[in-house]
Amino acid sequence: MWLAKMAWKNIWRNRNRTIITMAAIFFAVILSVIASSLQAGIFDNLVKNVVSFYTGYMQVHKQGYWDEQILDNSFESSAETEKKILQNKNVTSVTERLESFALASSEDITKGCLVVGINPEKENEVTLLRNKLTQGSYLQDNDNAVLLSQGLAKRLQLKVNDTIVLMGQGYHGATAAGKYRIKGLVKFGSPDLNDKALFMPLATAQDFYSAYGMVTSYVLSLSNTKDLQPTESSVRLAIGAGYEVMTWEQMIPDIKQHIETDSNNMKYVQGILYMLICFGIFGTLLMMMVERKFEMGMLVAIGMKKSTLVILMLFESLLTVIAGCLSGIIISIPLVHYLNKHPIKIGGETAKAYERFGFEAIFPTSTEASNFIHQGLIVLVIGLVLSLYPMYKIIRINPVTAMKR
């Protein structure tokens, strides 16, 4: 105990040096916490945006559908299969879709479009489709009507309450044709979807394509969106080999890749940050050892065990580093929360890239506690590893040479 007290007093023997060390650690923690929570926030936001557009976090199809996305690769929707999927605790809801292509015409314009048969209420739970409505009203289960994406409506020069004519190839070669009222317009950030998508109730779509009882995919919502792999394998196991289970990472690999490149870049930034902390701490440690060489030699001379001296040093390092870390974390908590409420806006090329994926480049920080703890621990470990140096010096100290002036 007296040793800890002595360590505390030693810390303050050179107030400026200690304050500089603590400040270095303090700012390092703040910077790395903000950097990492910003990064985590950006990615979470990116994934959430992309995934909630359309694909969802996970989908189930008939085996082989993803490679050949045609109606003949659809499967019969069954309450039993849905139940099996829902047995997984991480799956909160399942919604069916029947997707295929068709030609859409107004009076004299014809364009290709993606027809998506949906369960309006469940679809809204997964992809928040209702929020994307800009005009008109949302679909109901038995409507003989469609929601049109803005871009497609513009190309076809159609507006709400106009009639759209669809033509295409149905299930097993049947001819598909129909006339539908436009009930509303939806807006997608992704140009691809915005120029192509057309939504109608599932039953209407099945009727149009003569694909009665058939769906092309189940879209799953997850409660813990980070637990992808285990959920995937357990769902796969539950429904058997006739189906393929795909995560968003597999369905939109470019996003996954983008995240990986970006987080590697961030690792360099953090690496440099950590290196700066290392130099800062090490510099002060070196100064301290030079300053206290005589005193340490004297302590060993009068009978202080080197192990006791090492413990003293350890206390001193611990107190300094922990004080810096803790104050850094304490200050960064409100900062990160502020940046979560008032997100950073990114401009330039990056912004364009994000807009291409279909959403604004606004990035709230992630306020996940693990971020703070993680960064705090890294800095703590750096501090402790560096304090091995003075300990090594102490173990090798020779009182006679140390006390020579």
Added chain:
Amino acid sequence: MNTVIDAHNISKVYNPETIPVYAVNNVHLHLERGEFTALVGPSGSGKTTLLNMIGGLDKPDGGNIFINGNDITKLSANELIDFRLKNIGFVFQSFNLIPVLTAKENVEFIMQLQKIKQSERDERIKQLFQQIGLEDKLNERPSKLSGGQQQRVAVARALASKPQFVLADEPTANLDTKSASNLLDIMAKLNKEENITFLFSTHDQRVIDRARRVITLVDGRIVKDTAVVSTEHKEAATIR
């Protein structure tokens, strides 16, 4: 007879391969309990080297050193640290004290290293500070003490663990005449009243005059070893 230090034939050679320097050359030294002995000699004569070896800080290249009958040349570096803690009191030329501790704490921590009980420590501190005449400076940091006062605290610390003897390498070198004489008064008094053994090196003639035995080193060899019969007479002389 009560032998405290018995050094046989000890030597220390620096740079044995290139130009050998015999810092200490075949020295025999014998010290009894209660001695008050000065080690003198010109600069570079080997005083510090000899004291360091006797204090177990440095190993001789030849010979044996018995402290209270134990051959300390046979001890490992770690055993020596413990041996020093329990058997030898040190007073260095300067910077003896830890600047962040008060005078009292500087004396106390050496007893804490020995795991001496609080009550016993308190008692000892009270007694020691009385003996060095600094009862009123217990809670001062070293920076608030004069050089002489700091050296007196160093003497108190050296005595805290009740060592076999106290080694002091030029304890007065950085002190003015008055402080030096004052420190010597305290050391002499402790020697006389508590029978504490002192071995100190010095250049200062007035300090030499206070010793009861004077050993003179030249080029690492003892060239003279004189016992002074009447200290009282000398003390009277200095006071005047």
